Amino acid sequence: MTLHLPADILDEIAAHATSTYPEECCGFLIGSESGGYRVSAVLRAKNVAPAPRTSRYTIDPLAIVGAEKRAASEGMMVIGYYHSHPDHPSVPSEFDRSHAWPSYSYLILRVMRGVPAGFRSWRLEQEGRRFLQEVVEVG
Ligand SMILES: [Zn+2]
Structure with a gap:
């Protein structure tokens, strides 16, 4: 299924990623599942992984709740x-x-030398063994 992502929300993710560089940023995609997955807001989360947080992220389970x-x-x-x-x-x-868990989108934004450099979104197969890239419609 396609992930629908408004351009201004993509800008918010890029701004977050730029502000935490060279550490990873992380957050939630909030939305609904009507006719494809539709993102209507993002919520920033704190990366609580042990430093250096340059190659992984962890979200506090309480923040997820x-x-x-x-x-x-x-x-x-x-x-x-x-x-x-x-x-x-x-x-x-x-x-x-x-x-990762099945049935969620995992959007990954690349940041090169502090500058946003494209993104892809992924979904885990139901068996959980590998990620498959998902189609994203921006706009
Ligand atoms: Zn990652």
Whole structure:
């Protein structure tokens, strides 16, 4: 299924990724599942992975619960996560794969020398063994 992503929300993710460079940023994709996945907001999260946070991210489970509650209170849900890859391609790492769940989108934004350099979004197969790239429609 296609992920629909408004351009201004992509800009917000890029701004977050730029501000945390050279560390990874992370956050939630909030939205709905009507006729494809539709992102309507993002929520920043704190990367609580041990330093250096240049090649992985961890979100506090309590922050995940908080984001889910906040989304639900607005009639939406957490449909995925975003994070940045400072100076690395927008391809999930083995750490990303082993910490991911099926049925969420995982958007990865590449940041090269502090400048946003494209993104890709991924979904885990139901068996959870590998990520498949998903189609994203920006606009
Ligand atoms: Zn990653």
